[in-house]
Structure formats: C-alpha cells, structure tokens
Amino acid sequence: DAGITQSPRHKVTETGTPVTLRCHQTENHRYMYWYRQDPGHGLRLIHYSYGVKDTDKGEVSDGYSVSRSKTEDFLLTLESATSSQTSVYFCAITPDISYEQYFGPGTRLTVT
Amino acid sequence: AQTVTQSQPEMSVQEAETVTLSCTYDTSESDYYLFWYKQPPSRQMILVIRQEAYKQQNATENRFSVNFQKAAKSFSLKISDSQLGDAAMYFCAYRMPGTYKYIFGTGTRLKVLA
Numbered sequence: 001d002a003g004i005t006q007s008p009r010h011k012v013t014e015t016g017t018p019v020t021l022r023c024h025q026t027e028n029h030r031y032m033y034w035y036r037q038d039p040g041h042g043l044r045l046i047h048y049s050y051g052v053k054d055t056d057k058g059e060v061s062d063g064y065s066v067s068r069s070k071t072e073d074f075l076l077t078l079e080s081a082t083s084s085q086t087s088v089y090f091c092a093i094t095p096d097i098s099y100e101q102y103f104g105p106g107t108r109l110t111v112t
Numbered sequence: 113a114q115t116v117t118q119s120q121p122e123m124s125v126q127e128a129e130t131v132t133l134s135c136t137y138d139t140s141e142s143d144y145y146l147f148w149y150k151q152p153p154s155r156q157m158i159l160v161i162r163q164e165a166y167k168q169q170n171a172t173e174n175r176f177s178v179n180f181q182k183a184a185k186s187f188s189l190k191i192s193d194s195q196l197g198d199a200a201m202y203f204c205a206y207r208m209p210g211t212y213k214y215i216f217g218t219g220t221r222l223k224v225l226a
Binding site: 100106 | 145159
C-alpha cells in the first residue's frame with residue numbers, strides 16, 4: 001500500500017463547470033502523476049510533478065491544469081469540463097529510490 | 113517516438129493452464145525498465161512484475177514470468193497455473209530512460225474459464 005488516496009472517487013458534472021480532483025500521498029514522494037484511462041487507449045499521461053511547484057505536461061494535457069503546493073497533494077483541474085473529459089482518472093507516485101509506479105484507486109468522472 | 117503495443121485486446125485461458133500476453137515496444141535506448149500491471153474489476157492498478165533492460169535474466173514472481181527479448185523489443189508475460197483471480201486487464205509499461213515518465217500499452221483483457 002503506497003498510501004495514495006484520491007477524492008472524490010466518483011463525480012458527475014455538467015459541461016462547462018470547473019472540476020478539481022485531489023491526489024494525496026502519505027509518504028512524501030517527490031514524483032506524482034495524473035493519468036486518464038479510456039477504452040482502447042490504456043493510460044495516458046496528463047501532467048506530472050517532480051517537486052513542489054514543479055510540474056510538466058504529458059501527452060494529453062490540453063484542457064487540464066495542475067498544482068502542487070505541498071509535497072503530499074497534487075491537484076488536477078478541469079477549467080471547463082467537456083464530455084470528452086469523461087474518463088477514469090488515476091493518480092500515481094514513483095518512490096525516489098524505485099523505478100515502478102504505484103497507483104491510487106481512481107476517480108470516475110462523468111461530464112454530461 | 114517511443115511506443116508500447118499490446119496487439120491482443122482479449123485473451124482467454126482455461127483455469128490451471130498457461131497463457132502468454134504479448135507486448136512490444138519501440139525505443140532507441142539501451143537501458144530502460146519494463147513493467148506489467150494488472151487491473152482487476154476493482155479498478156486498482158497492481159504491479160505484477162518489472163524487468164531491467166540491462167539484465168539478461170528474465171524476471172519471475174511466483175506464477176508470473178516474463179520473456180524479455182531485447183533485440184526483438186518484446187516483453188511478454190507468462191501466467192502459469194492460471195487462477196480465476198487472474199482475470200483482469202493487463203497493461204505493459206515502459207519507463208523512458210533519464211526521465212520519470214512512463215508509456216503504457218492499450219491493455220489485454222484476460223478471461224479465465226472455469
């Protein structure tokens with residue numbers, strides 16, 4: 001158990017509304033990630049962070065922003081949700097002395 | 113561009129039998145890491161096994177083993193003595209050298225038949 005929680009676990013929202021997903025870790029790992037999972041696409045990286053206030057874009061970052069003001073929290077924001085952002089969102093961490101990733105339980109987001 | 117390909121969207125195996133899931137990747141690097149993750153219906157992503165490219169020996173974790181063919185850029189997962197609990201989506205992943213970024217395949221859904 002890598003001590004990763006995500007909130008909320010499920011959310012339904014309307015097109016055009018802002019949405020923020022939270023990832024929280026208890027181990028103070030430096031590297032944190034946000035992915036989205038869609039059928040036929042596997043997991044695709046949205047943004048990742050390599051330290052407080054240090055973030056970078058992934059392959060599907062359009063329409064998403066992130067913030068990391070504390071080591072333990074990594075926030076993903078959809079400024080104006082669209083139906084194409086309906087997906088399952090996973091947070092992940094990589095321990096500093098390791099090479100693999102560990103994942104949170106996921107958040108199912110539905111944009112109507 | 114570095115890519116990971118899982119060409120089998122779905123596989124089936126009889127309980128207690130052996131099944132092999134395929135994964136190929138494209139890279140010009142020589143030192144990298146490869147992983148297999150399992151995603152059961154609970155949706156939780158679980159690390160199954162990892163392989164360091166500089167190691168010639170294939171990684172093994174209990175009933176799970178890999179066939180790593182570096183020259184062919186192939187990284188298949190063998191599950192022996194399949195159990196009903198092995199039914200899940202399986203994802204192959206590649207860690208980009210010199211970064212902390214990962215590329216995932218599209219997944220293979222494994223069904224285990226009683």
